[in-house]
Amino acid sequence: MNTEEKILAKALEMFNERGIEYVGLRELAGILGIRVSNITYYFATKDDLVNRISLELSAANEAVLRAEREPGLHTFLDTMRIIFNNHMRYRCIALSLVHILDQNEVISERFKKTQLARRNFLTTSLSILADGGWVAFPDPADRDALASMIALLARFWIPDSRFTVHKLQPPEQIRYYLHLLVALFNPFLTSKGKKETRKFIDEISGPSDKK
Amino acid sequence: MNTEEKILAKALEMFNERGIEYVGLRELAGILGIRVSNITYYFATKDDLVNRISLELSAANEAVLRAEREPGLHTFLDTMRIIFNNHMRYRCIALSLVHILDQNEVISERFKKTQLARRNFLTTSLSILADGGWVAFPDPADRDALASMIALLARFWIPDSRFTVHKLQPPEQIRYYLHLLVALFNPFLTSKGKKETRKFIDEISGPSDKK
């Protein structure tokens, strides 16, 4: 592990724990046993460091979305589960998102593209799910509203967990919001869709609830 | 208008425009034609200033929730509309909420109480709406999920508007998210409920769309 990787790893760890804004470069350098200017050699500004970390998150998420999987509601939910796990691993980014986008031109531009791609993924996914008979939207506007709400949930469940379920452990927080995601689908599920959501719910609550 | 009020007014204006973190005390003082230490005389720390502003928002919202109004879906939606307007007037708070709560013990404690109260308001409101026949929840869990999603929407529509509809003017942004709020109710509306949501939609889109 070279210096650059050490910096990235420790920075992510500390940023997640205490928040990007509250970790000073001098403290980070101190813990790593190096000098501040050694950090700025690899990352000219703190923003660059944050940018790199957020690039890692983007890469992880894009890998998930690029993966070809059997279509269906279960697959869709499972994809979201993996994305939620990524969010948790890089939660410092989600927690400072507004702040970061205000400040960081590079991330801001990339984020806009990401948002468009995610929106496309969502609407096409929902259309496929409707065509395949997993869900049914009485009103076409229901589909768009669902897409908007899923996007909102995916974007803000991490900050929301600070207020709502912050006493829970991370795995339980993820479960809570995955349940909420399923609940969003609930009014539109066909019996075929219900079966897959039940399976999904069983899977995510299984590993820790078994006795 | 005394010095304290001048500081509060100009601070809110600048915080809303550029973000709390990006307005320095020296700049604020400069525009007001006073010295920095004159600000710290009234607000010992910047946090205290932010705290006061967020207190104003809380007071405005609590006044809305305390107001006795005729029960019903239309009243509920209209109450949310007023709250959304308050959020817009104090949008700097919503935009830095996570940041503020991490940093500011006083606001953080008060916020927890506010969240509980808001949650109570939501669940009892939804129960009343169900009892009154405006909405019907096939599954009792639907009601809780709806409450959670409304809470999420109310908490994060302002930051979300940065990403999604940030090219729109504030009034249109509010309309967009009020439509989303109505869409959340959509699957559960009775015909009685449908009538009131239609009326509400007409009202909020009327004033600017009339030709």
Place this chain on the structure above:
DNA sequence: AACTAATTTTGGACATTGTCCAAATTCTTC
């Protein structure tokens, strides 16, 4: 009107932050 006490305002200092740069050190390569 004059004096006193309280309130308000000021100028300057302080520690901390991210950023920057020239010099010193270490590592590669031939």
Place this chain on the structure above:
DNA sequence: GAAGAATTTGGACAATGTCCAAAATTAGTT
């Protein structure tokens, strides 16, 4: 082993929020 590139260092800089003693202003009392 020497030359050149890559890395690391120490110290400086401006900007920020915070703080304090002194000056200026205002309010109240005789």
